[in-house]
Amino acid sequence: MKRQIFLIIILFLAFGYGFVRTLSSKESKAYNGEGSIIYKITYSEDNPYKDKLMLPHETNLFFKGTKASFITNAMGMVQMVNLLDDKNKKFTSMMINTLGENFAFSDTPEEVKEQENSPEIKIEPTTETKMIAGLECNKAVVKDLTHNKKFDIYFYSKIRVYLGNSPYKDFNYLLMEYQDTRYGLPMILEAKKVDFNPIDTSLLTIHGNYKWVDKSTFLSIVQNTKIPL
Numbered sequence: 300m301k302r303q304i305f306l307i308i309i310l311f312l313a314f315g316y317g318f319v320r321t322l323s324s325k326e327s328k329a330y331n332g333e334g335s336i337i338y339k340i341t342y343s344e345d346n347p348y349k350d351k352l353m354l355p356h357e358t359n360l361f362f363k364g365t366k367a368s369f370i371t372n373a374m375g376m377v378q379m380v381n382l383l384d385d386k387n388k389k390f391t392s393m394m395i396n397t398l399g400e401n402f403a404f405s406d407t408p409e410e411v412k413e414q415e416n417s418p419e420i421k422i423e424p425t426t427e428t429k430m431i432a433g434l435e436c437n438k439a440v441v442k443d444l445t446h447n448k449k450f451d452i453y454f455y456s457k458i459r460v461y462l463g464n465s466p467y468k469d470f471n472y473l474l475m476e477y478q479d480t481r482y483g484l485p486m487i488l489e490a491k492k493v494d495f496n497p498i499d500t501s502l503l504t505i506h507g508n509y510k511w512v513d514k515s516t517f518l519s520i521v522q523n524t525k526i527p528l
Contacts, residue, residue, distance in 0.1 A: 332458035332473060333363040334495040336432075343485040358488070365461045366503040377524060382505065385461035393509060394521055403509035404517040411464045418445030422452075422470055429453050431475045432490045441478075452477040458495075 338358050346354075358371040365386040371379045378395040390411060393403040406414070420443050427438040436453040443449060455473040467474060475490045512520070 330457075330459060331364050332460055332495065333497060334458075334493065335362070335498055336360040336473075336490050336494075337492040338488040339491045341487045341489075343487070346485060354484075360460075361498050361502045362460045363498060363500060363503060367460060367462055368503050370502070379521075382503065383461070383463050384503075385463035388463070390464040391505060392517065393505070393507075394517070394524070395507070396524065399524075401507060401509045402512055402517055402520050403505070404512055404514050406464060406514070410514060414464045415466070415468045418443050418466070420444060420466055422467075429476075432493045434475065434490075434493060436475045450478055 336359070338360065340354075340356050340358060342354065355371045355373065358369050361368050361370070365384070367383045367385075369379075369381040369383075373379075376397050380393040380395065382389075382391045382393070384390070388408075388411065390406040391403060392405075393401065395401050420441055422439050422441050424437060424439040428435050429438060430436070431453055434455050437456050439452050439454060441450055441452055452474065453476040454470070455475055458473040459471045460473045461471050462468065462474075466479070467477070474488075475493075477488055479486050479488065
């Protein structure tokens with residue numbers, strides 16, 4: 300018996316706000332990183348999808364140089380893959396369905412620009428630190444000028460990770476604890492395991508067969524995907 304579930308795409312995880320920042324000389328020496336992170340995902344109380352099934356509670360980030368990918372699984376049957384190629388400004392999302400057809404789309408330049416500039420934010424690093432997944436992380440205050448609110452994030456200043464097409468598009472440091480809102484879904488992501496060993500670089504490229512569609516069609520397909528429970 301099949302039952303419809305609602306799958307939320309984590310096209311990440313990095314934000315695309317325009318912002319002003321001040322970095323110390325130590326932070327400016329960060330180098331391009333390689334590795335993987337497992338993030339725990341929690342949702343705010345005003346989550347509009349709290350009564351829906353199958354909201355993801357974990358996602359995996361793989362990164363090397365200016366490329367990154369977020370991979371999120373739903374019951375081992377559907378996998379959402381978000382490829383971020385910051386150098387070439389190409390951002391692609393794929394839905395891999397073991398029970399059906401695979402679909403994919405790439406953001407248009409207009410969609411990338413919209414994601415990078417809304418909402419308008421300012422990021423102000425502080426001297427405060429916090430241990431997260433065994434790393435000493437720096438605290439920064441994010442001021443959301445569009446919605447007149449602020450929140451804290453934590454980042455690891457020794458490693459650069461380029462997420463692009465998001466509110467944090469220019470804040471190229473490894474985000475360890477932060478907030479994101481995608482398609483009206485507010486999320487909090489916190490790193491629970493970090494590994495700086497070499498990764499399988501095939502995770503950063505497109506492979507397999509997909510039906511290529513536009514963004515609105517892709518979202519409609521994802522929201523109507525059925526998985527046997």
